[in-house]
Amino acid sequence: MSKMVPVPGRGIVPERDIDKSPILECIDLGIKFGGLAAVDNFNLTIGRTEIAGLIGPNGAGKTTVFNLLTKVYQPTRGTILLDGVDTNSMTTAQVNRSGIARTFQNIRLFTALSVEDNVKVAMNNQMHYNMWSGVFRLPGYWKEEKVAHDRAMELLSFFGMQDLASARAGSLPYGAQRRLEIVRALATNPSLLLLDEPAAGMNPSETADLMEHIRMIRDTFHIAIMLIEHDMSLVMNVCEGICVLNFGHVIAKGTPAEIQANPTVIEAYLGKKKEA
Ligand SMILES: Nc1ncnc2c1ncn2[C@@H]1O[C@H](COP(=O)(O)OP(=O)(O)OP(=O)(O)O)[C@@H](O)[C@H]1O
Numbered sequence: 442m443s444k445m446v447p448v449p450g451r452g453i454v455p456e457r458d459i460d461k462s463p464i465l466e467c468i469d470l471g472i473k474f475g476g477l478a479a480v481d482n483f484n485l486t487i488g489r490t491e492i493a494g495l496i497g498p499n500g501a502g503k504t505t506v507f508n509l510l511t512k513v514y515q516p517t518r519g520t521i522l523l524d525g526v527d528t529n530s531m532t533t534a535q536v537n538r539s540g541i542a543r544t545f546q547n548i549r550l551f552t553a554l555s556v557e558d559n560v561k562v563a564m565n566n567q568m569h570y571n572m573w574s575g576v577f578r579l580p581g582y583w584k585e586e587k588v589a590h591d592r593a594m595e596l597l598s599f600f601g602m603q604d605l606a607s608a609r610a611g612s613l614p615y616g617a618q619r620r621l622e623i624v625r626a627l628a629t630n631p632s633l634l635l636l637d638e639p640a641a642g643m644n645p646s647e648t649a650d651l652m653e654h655i656r657m658i659r660d661t662f663h664i665a666i667m668l669i670e671h672d673m674s675l676v677m678n679v680c681e682g683i684c685v686l687n688f689g690h691v692i693a694k695g696t697p698a699e700i701q702a703n704p705t706v707i708e709a710y711l712g713k714k715k716e717a
Pocket residue numbers: 474479497498499500501502503504505506
């Protein structure tokens with residue numbers, strides 16, 4: 442884990458990312474549903490290869506932040522800069538092509554398709570053969586198919602899932618389905634990977650394996666990862682910077698050690714958790 446250092450205007454940044462511009466900047470981001478400000482005055486900067494955590498009690502606004510970043514929701518106010526580019530006018534698909542991929546709290550796979558096809562469908566935004574090549578199975582189609590197959594197998598191997606390539610996605614055990622979701626997100630070639638409760642429903646050994654893979658993703662693909670997670674041991678072990686939300690507001694930002702020692706956080710979140 443790289444040392445976190447304070448940089449004026451950017452908060453704390455992993456030392457290795459200091460000379461690189463941030464991958465994500467949220468400036469005064471907010472959204473209202475009716476009268477409720479689900480997220481308000483949200484400011485956060487994420488370094489190019491940072492593993493960042495977004496935590497907070499149930500209903501704090503964490504998933505809403507992911508929905509704003511991926512343009513499922515249009516912000517009521519504020520700006521999102523992805524690699525320095527304002528995403529205001531972008532659709533969800535455009536944001537994905539520009540570099541943000543996500544997984545969901547509830548698994549969303551094509552359960553009737555094979556594991557490999559699930560990955561290939563995710564790659565679709567990068568396939569270049571035209572319709573006629575596909576319909577008539579022309580050489581361009583087969584060439585792209587080979588590239589897609591090789592890439593899918595490479596990504597599946599990363600998670601040790603290559604032998605499951607032809608299995609039906611819906612037949613996989615729960616933990617493997619969660620890993621496949623991450624593979625599908627990686628297949629879109631993101632520069633920022635958003636993971637919404639990746640350890641939910643996993644047993645302790647699967648969670649430990651996931652932690653290892655989150656670090657490996659960062660080190661292999663050199664991308665940033667932002668994760669929402671209720672499993673505090675995972676968050677405190679893998680995240681370099683942590684942002685804490687409560688009732689839609691950022692109540693703390695800092696390193697795992699700073700967050701664990703922050704009285705406001707303990708009162709709002711960790712303290713409550715311990716009492717439960
Ligand atoms: N589409 C919507 N319409 C109205 N209210 C919404 C909508 N989406 C979210 N909210 C509200 O915004 C608040 C934040 O919800 P959100 O799902 O972002 O919380 P969360 O921190 O992800 O919670 P959890 O940990 O339980 O998943 C909640 O009060 C929720 O009811």
